[in-house]
Amino acid sequence: MATQARGLLIDTSALVAHFRGEVDLRDIVRRYGGVYVSAVTVYELEYGARRAGRTSDLAAFEEAFQLEVIPLGRVEAERAAALNAELAEQGRRIGDRDALIAATALSHHLDLVTRNVQEFRRVPNLPVVVPQTGATGGQEAVEGRRGQAQGRRGRRR
Numbered sequence: 001m002a003t004q005a006r007g008l009l010i011d012t013s014a015l016v017a018h019f020r021g022e023v024d025l026r027d028i029v030r031r032y033g034g035v036y037v038s039a040v041t042v043y044e045l046e047y048g049a050r051r052a053g054r055t056s057d058l059a060a061f062e063e064a065f066q067l068e069v070i071p072l073g074r075v076e077a078e079r080a081a082a083l084n085a086e087l088a089e090q091g092r093r094i095g096d097r098d099a100l101i102a103a104t105a106l107s108h109h110l111d112l113v114t115r116n117v118q119e120f121r122r123v124p125n126l127p128v129v130v131p132q133t134g135a136t137g138g139q140e141a142v143e144g145r146r147g148q149a150q151g152r153r154g155r156r157r
Contacts, residue, residue: 007034009070009105011114012044014131015061023131025065028113035065038104039072040097070104079103087122094119102126 008029015037018025029035042058049057061067070076080096080103087093094102098116102123105112113129114120120128 006108007036007110008032008129009036009038009101009108009110009112010041010065010067011101011112011116011120012041012048013115014113015041015045016048017115017131018064019060022133023115025113025131028129028131029065032111034068036068036070036108036110037061038070038076038101040100040104042069044097070108072100072104076100076103076107079107083123092122094122 010025010029014023014025017023045057045061049055077100080099083103083106084093084096084099087099098119102112102120104110106123106126111127111129112120113131115131117128117130120126
C-alpha cells in the first residue's frame with residue numbers, strides 16, 4: 001500500500017484525461033491534503049496548448065484543482081539523474097521528463113496520480129495512483145512500494 005503522503009502530484013496524463021472526460025479526479029483529489037503539479041507538467045500542458053493553437057491550458061487546471069506548482073530545482077534534478085541512471089543499468093530507463101516528475105514526487109513525499117503506468121511503475125518506492133477509466137471516479141488502483149496494484153475505495157487511511 002502507498003506510504004502516507006502529505007499530498008498528491010498530478011501528472012499531465014491524468015489532468016488531460018480528466019478534462020477529456022476519460023477519468024474523474026475529483027474524488028481522488030479530495031482525499032489528499034495538498035494537490036500539486038511539477039514545473040515539468042506546466043511545461044507539457046503549455047506546450048500542448050500552444051501546439052493546438054490555444055494560448056494556455058494551465059489556468060483551467062489551476063482553477064479546477066487549486067494546484068500548487070512545485071518548481072524544478074537541484075534536488076529534483078539530481079534525484080532524477082540518479083534514478084534514471086539506476087533504471088538504465090537495469091534496462092528499464094524512463095523518459096527524461098517522467099524521471100523529473102517521479103523525482104519531484106519522491107523528493108516531496110507525494111503520491112503520483114497518472115495514466116502513464118508503464119513508465120512510472122518502474123520507479124522504486126514511488127506510490128502511483130491510477131485513476132480508473134470512466135467519469136465515475138471514486139476508485140483507483142494504487143501501486144505502492146512493491147509495484148503491486150491494490151484496489152482502493154473511499155478515504156485515505
